[in-house]
Amino acid sequence: MRRLDAVVVGGGHNGLVTAAYLGRAGLRVAVVEARDRLGGPCGAYEFLPGRTLSFTNSPGSLNPAVVRELRLADHGLRFVRADPTVVHRFADRSFVGWRDQARVDAQLDALAPGEARRYRELIAGLDRLGAALGVSLDAPPPALDELRGRLSDPEDLKLYDAVFDGSLAGLLGERLRSEQVGGLLGMLALNAQLVPPSAPGTAIGLMMRPFARATAAGPGGAGGPGDAERVALRGSTGLPVGSMSAIVDALEASCRAYGVALHTGTPVARILYDDDSAGGAGGGVRGVLTASGEEFAADRVVAAVNPVHLFRDLLDDGALGAGIRADVAARRMRGSAFKLVLEVDSLPPYAGLPPGTDPDAARACQFRFGDSLGHIGESVTAALAGRTSERPLMWGLVPTLTSPGLTPGDTHLVSVNAWHAPYAPEDGGGWDAGRVEAFGRRCVAVLEELMPGLADRITDHRFMGPVEIERELGLAESNITHGDMLPAGLFGARPHPAVAGYRTPLRGFYLSGAGTWPGGYVTGTPGRNAARAVLTDLRAAAGAGAPGAGPGGAPDSDGGAGAGRGAGTGDGLRHPRHHPSDDEQRRPA
DSSP states (O other): OEEOSEEEEOOBHHHHHHHHHHHHTTOOEEEEOSSSSSBGGGSOEEEETTEEEOSOOOTTOSOHHHHHHTTGGGGTOOEEOOSSOEEEEOSSOEEEOOSOHHHHHHHHHHHSTTHHHHHHHHHHHHHHHHHHHTOOTTSOOOOHHHHGGGOOOHHHHHHHIIIIISBHHHHHHHHOSOHHHHHHHHHHHSTTOSOOTTSBTGGGGGGHHHHHHHHHHSTTSOOSSOOGGGSOSSSOOOEETTOTHHHHHHHHHHHHHTTOEEEOSOOEEEEEEOGGGTTSTTOOEEEEEETTSOEEEOSOEEEOSOHHHIIIIIOOHHHHOHHHHHHHHTOOOOOOOEEEEEEESSOOOOSSOOTTOOHHHHHTSEEEEOOOHHHHHHHHHHHHTTOOOSSOEEEEEOGGGTOGGGSSSSOEEEEEEEEOOOSSOTTSOOOOHHHHHHHHHHHHHHHTTTSTTHHHHEEEEEEEOHHHHHHHHOOGGGOTTSSOOOHHHHTTTSSOGGGTBSBOSSTTEEEOSTTSTTOSSTTOHHHHHHHHHHHHHHHHHTTOOSTTSSSOOOOOTTSSOOSSTTOSSSSSSOOOOOOOOSSTTTTTO
16 A cells, blocks of 8 residues: 555646646655556557657647746747647638737638627627636636626626627627638637537637636736736647647656656546545545555545546545535536548648748648538537538647657658547447548548648548547547536536535545636646645645645746745745736637
């Protein structure tokens, strides 16, 4: 039996973030991960022989505070600042998301006269709403029924109702004229969820950047204008050199530097707790038992895995109550992810770019496919009925342009995430090799609208259907966000009202990961927030809530070591000095 201060269940990027912060605070920490690799979808995976990269293609989201406080740059993490940040392909043209607002506005107005003004007004309104609501990404959110009462301005109240109670289609239909601009925002707001844009609450995804900017401008932030690189959550942190898996490589190195023990190939069978913990005072978690029968004993356990798996498979009714367990275990995942990795002997030029676009810069950023909000709705509706779309929604990267070492020669890798491949096809035939290959080829045909001649340049490929993604990466039903991200499941209820603030009724037992606030992005914020909860409770238990009592080790403002153990905010984490973005959501990219 191993005796530790804390055990983190799940070695995805959030689990590693939590473990690194706890290790930095001086705790003896172990991470136990079922797979033979760390990082989950963000970690390295060999899609083709000798070709290793991550599943994720979502640059720009990583919380800069995590990068600074865990010294990830010291462990080799570097970013390339792309400009443009995205190329979005419509059926008849390619839209380029430059950082230059004037160039973006010209494209918006070409889609519908006056659209740039309408778009900017919508984004400014969302920013005002985010600031007025006072929702922080760095703390558990308030319950949904508390939010509206924070508002008094009539325009804010009107927009709140449109965002939280109305639909994305309704909001954009009222505020914009172009269906294609609706497609730009729809690809952001729905984040590959299997929910049609006509459903209530589907505009909430547009609030994540405003919440990030409001968090940056609030207490602990510097406020005022700044750059997107200092704002967490779907900002512009940049393209990691080495693919998205470089984030996990740096987190692993940070963990090891802080003395964290990392155990891969170690699935957990059960969360252990004292028998009197369900109804009696003084009970609590006491560790985990692995599938091989090894016990990791600790008074603190942080579960950074899918909540459905956790509550269904690793907890019994006595841990948190039969009702809570049944509620979380019954949550539907409704995933639809499909993966393509193409090795090509050369890259074709992109089609339909606006005049004056640097072709190399365009190929080096993320690309997306989503013709319009109506197209997104049709794709989701088909998948809900068990059918795949004729024109799949996709986003992807050519990571070899910023990370040339991913292939040994002059070839390139095209990494694509496609959406709305239903986990359970309507004909009951499942995802056999023939179905996977056929859908993959359909995706390649659509990709050729942006990359003419792509199919003829492919030297090797790997297509992964939703069932294989679930098996290989542990994503239940191929859901990348650990459940829908709609208002009722986000605010004070992710994954359940009784456990929505990272803490649980079982003393010493905490939650982290994409199934907690603020949800499923590669930010590290859930991991950072969970670590803060653990360290705050440790200080409280020590009887001194002031800085210097109990574990600490927060860095000072320039990223150096704090003035002794426990220097900083008293929770083991320095409050980040973010600056709000002045460019990221102000572009439709």
